[in-house]
Amino acid sequence: MKICVLVKEVPDAAVDKRIDPETKRLDRSGEKNLNPFDTHALEAAMQVKEGGTDVEEIVAVTMGPESAVRALHKAVALGADRSVHLTDDALSGSDVCATGYALAKVLEAEDPDLVLLGQQSDDGECYTIGAVVADHLKMPSLTQVIKMDLAEGKLTCERQAEYGYDTVEVELPAVISVGDAINEPRYPSLKAIMGAKKKPLDTKAIGDVGIEGDRVGEAGSRTAVLELKPPPQKEAGEIIEDEDTAETVEKIVAWLEERKLI
Amino acid sequence: MAGILVYALHDDEGNFNKNSLGALSEAAKLAGELGTEAAAVVVGDVADDAAAGLGAYGVKKVYRCKEAPEGLAQPIVDVMAKVIQDNDFSYTLFGGGLLGFEIGAGLTARLNAGVTMEVTQVNVQDGKLVAERPILQDSQIANVGYVEEPGIIIGRLNAFDANESGGTAEVEDVQVELSEWSTKAKMVTRGEQRGADVNIEDANILVGGGRGLGKKENFELAEQLADSMGGAVAATRAVVDAGWYPYAAQIGQTGKTVAPNLYLALGISGAIQHKVGMQNSENILAINKDQNAPIFEFCDLGVVGDLHKIVPKLTEAIKAKQGG
Numbered sequence: 361m362k363i364c365v366l367v368k369e370v371p372d373a374a375v376d377k378r379i380d381p382e383t384k385r386l387d388r389s390g391e392k393n394l395n396p397f398d399t400h401a402l403e404a405a406m407q408v409k410e411g412g413t414d415v416e417e418i419v420a421v422t423m424g425p426e427s428a429v430r431a432l433h434k435a436v437a438l439g440a441d442r443s444v445h446l447t448d449d450a451l452s453g454s455d456v457c458a459t460g461y462a463l464a465k466v467l468e469a470e471d472p473d474l475v476l477l478g479q480q481s482d483d484g485e486c487y488t489i490g491a492v493v494a495d496h497l498k499m500p501s502l503t504q505v506i507k508m509d510l511a512e513g514k515l516t517c518e519r520q521a522e523y524g525y526d527t528v529e530v531e532l533p534a535v536i537s538v539g540d541a542i543n544e545p546r547y548p549s550l551k552a553i554m555g556a557k558k559k560p561l562d563t564k565a566i567g568d569v570g571i572e573g574d575r576v577g578e579a580g581s582r583t584a585v586l587e588l589k590p591p592p593q594k595e596a597g598e599i600i601e602d603e604d605t606a607e608t609v610e611k612i613v614a615w616l617e618e619r620k621l622i
Numbered sequence: 623m624a625g626i627l628v629y630a631l632h633d634d635e636g637n638f639n640k641n642s643l644g645a646l647s648e649a650a651k652l653a654g655e656l657g658t659e660a661a662a663v664v665v666g667d668v669a670d671d672a673a674a675g676l677g678a679y680g681v682k683k684v685y686r687c688k689e690a691p692e693g694l695a696q697p698i699v700d701v702m703a704k705v706i707q708d709n710d711f712s713y714t715l716f717g718g719g720l721l722g723f724e725i726g727a728g729l730t731a732r733l734n735a736g737v738t739m740e741v742t743q744v745n746v747q748d749g750k751l752v753a754e755r756p757i758l759q760d761s762q763i764a765n766v767g768y769v770e771e772p773g774i775i776i777g778r779l780n781a782f783d784a785n786e787s788g789g790t791a792e793v794e795d796v797q798v799e800l801s802e803w804s805t806k807a808k809m810v811t812r813g814e815q816r817g818a819d820v821n822i823e824d825a826n827i828l829v830g831g832g833r834g835l836g837k838k839e840n841f842e843l844a845e846q847l848a849d850s851m852g853g854a855v856a857a858t859r860a861v862v863d864a865g866w867y868p869y870a871a872q873i874g875q876t877g878k879t880v881a882p883n884l885y886l887a888l889g890i891s892g893a894i895q896h897k898v899g900m901q902n903s904e905n906i907l908a909i910n911k912d913q914n915a916p917i918f919e920f921c922d923l924g925v926v927g928d929l930h931k932i933v934p935k936l937t938e939a940i941k942a943k944q945g946g
């Protein structure tokens with residue numbers, strides 16, 4: 361069987377994300393990284409392979425600018441056998457509708473038995489690409505999966521939905537986006553990191569996979585951002601650093617008392 | 623007709639989801655402003671009067687597809703795509719939750735339609751709907767419009783309030799042939815409650831425990847602190863998924879919504895899906911060792927420090943006060 365894992369390059373998390381204490385704005389210029397949620401999808405692919413299923417290959421797939429190859433190198437270091445980079449000027453500015461369509465076209469060309477994704481992209485926070493791709497590929501799908509067992513061409517998946525935990529049986533081929541509780545991603549070995557650039561990497565333009573130019577990019581997007589504005593100002597809370605714990609506790613207790621909470 | 627179509631989710635007992643009802647009321651309000659009507663879609667075994675009763679939230683019509691099962695997105699994509707196309711709906715609106723994301727995303731592909739998610743407000747501009755969507759960890763708000771109809775709007779949890787104004791809706795049964803792939807996922811069990819049945823909704827004081835507690839056993843710290851103040855203990859999805867604490871205590875998008883007098887967050891990052899379930903708490907106190915944790919953006923008192931050092935002493939101090 362063949363597994364494709366969708367991965368995305370995002371601005372480096374935690375470290376850079378909230379670096380500007382003055383403007384409290386996200387600094388998006390930070391070093392780019394592999395979307396941390398996608399490492400769970402890669403790990404899930406590796407566990408299927410190591411769990412005794414005959415997996416011929418794990419292919420990491422991304423759509424993004426030239427720099428996105430770095431995310432592919434990291435994906436390969438984490439276990440993917442090769443990678444596919446969909447990159448084309450025509451794609452820039454794609455919304456969810458356009459991105460999902462374009463990714464589905466690349467995947468169609470790969471013809472996988474299983475497509476895995478992360479629960480969300482750290483920068484886009486859309487939670488939707490998996491279900492968009494699945495409908496294009498005409499495959500069953502499920503998001504936020506935290507347990508996945510494969511037997512006889514069927515996945516038994518568990519996930520938390522509105523009313524508690526659901527157990528769902530999904531026939532392959534399928535598109536599954538995994539929640540971050542599904543596994544603890546491994547760290548890449550130094551050897552894997554060094555070898556990552558030597559693994560096959562295909563670069564595709566839209567024409568290579570039959571993507572219609574007028575369905576992607578800004579022109580093909582079905583939504584348009586009309587305006588960006590700051591959120592309503594909320595009075596900033598008081599922040600204290602714990603230097604002397606006895607003092608910190610005194611401050612907390614005083615705060616609670618002042619508000620008649622104790 | 624050009625109206626607004628809403629999916630109304632229900633549980634196995636037939637109770638409609640509060641966020642779906644909120645979406646119905648919101649759609650009815652917006653439809654009024656647009657000079658059109660709002661309607662609902664229900665699937666599965668929904669009784670006539672239950673379906674018609676959705677009219678109380680302002681919808682005039684309810685499309686019911688009995689053959690499609692409730693609980694999985696793809697059959698509902700089939701149903702909604704057909705209802706939207708047959709009746710020329712201009713927009714479809716989902717309340718916060720999980721299924722709405724999956725159905726909305728499926729419809730995006732099926733109808734080549736624009737989608738917005740985590741929407742906190744919808745406005746009418748020049749006869750069209752514009753969605754307000756917070757982005758980048760809620761540090762900016764994007765006003766997003768649709769290039770063409772239909773447009774798909776997925777609301778954030780608790781963004782829309784349900785208003786009962788009375789009235790009953792006309793119920794129309796629709797027959798929809800499900801796509802082949804929509805029948806390849808099957809629900810085995812739905813809504814399993816993992817862990818003890820604890821009550822957090824009636825507590826005036828809640829101590830929320832997150833992954834920062836480190837391990838299951840450390841929930842004792844949260845329990846002792848809650849005991850000292852006569853409160854209860856709540857949890858994040860991360861720790862519930864890990865089996866550290868019962869699902870019944872989970873706050874957030876796929877858990878409960880609470881608004882206690884005091885919410886005391888221990889080792890909780892403050893992810894949006896958690897925030898939406900507790901942001902209306904009267905007072906929010908957070909202890910987190912990472913000064914960049916998002917929770918510090920919306921708490922009233924933030925303590926940057928190691929909870930393992932602070933919490934035992936805090937519990938002692940409060941006990942001393944309460945005793946004295």
Ligand SMILES: Cc1cc2nc3c(=O)[nH]c(=O)nc-3n(C[C@H](O)[C@H](O)[C@H](O)COP(=O)(O)OP(=O)(O)OC[C@H]3O[C@@H](n4cnc5c(N)ncnc54)[C@H](O)[C@@H]3O)c2cc1C
Nearest residue numbers: 832833834858859860874875876889891895896911912929
């Ligand atoms: C569709 C969907 C639905 C979701 N539904 C929910 C939901 O209903 N409820 C929910 O809660 N989440 C939900 N989530 C998950 C949510 O996005 C977060 O992943 C989750 O809330 C994180 O939980 P956490 O804060 O416990 O863990 P983390 O985000 O890992 O945060 C742990 C925090 O603890 C701090 N910490 C660590 N050690 C210490 C220490 N010694 N002292 C002090 N602080 C420490 C860290 O700095 C960190 O900020 C959902 C996600 C999705 C995609």
Ligand SMILES: Nc1ncnc2c1ncn2[C@@H]1O[C@H](COP(=O)(O)O)[C@@H](O)[C@H]1O
Nearest residue numbers: 366423477478480481484486487488489
């Ligand atoms: N440009 C992209 N290229 C490849 N995969 C993507 C891209 N955008 C999103 N994804 C995948 O979709 C998942 C969910 O992203 P999102 O819907 O944007 O929150 C991510 O975890 C990735 O697996």
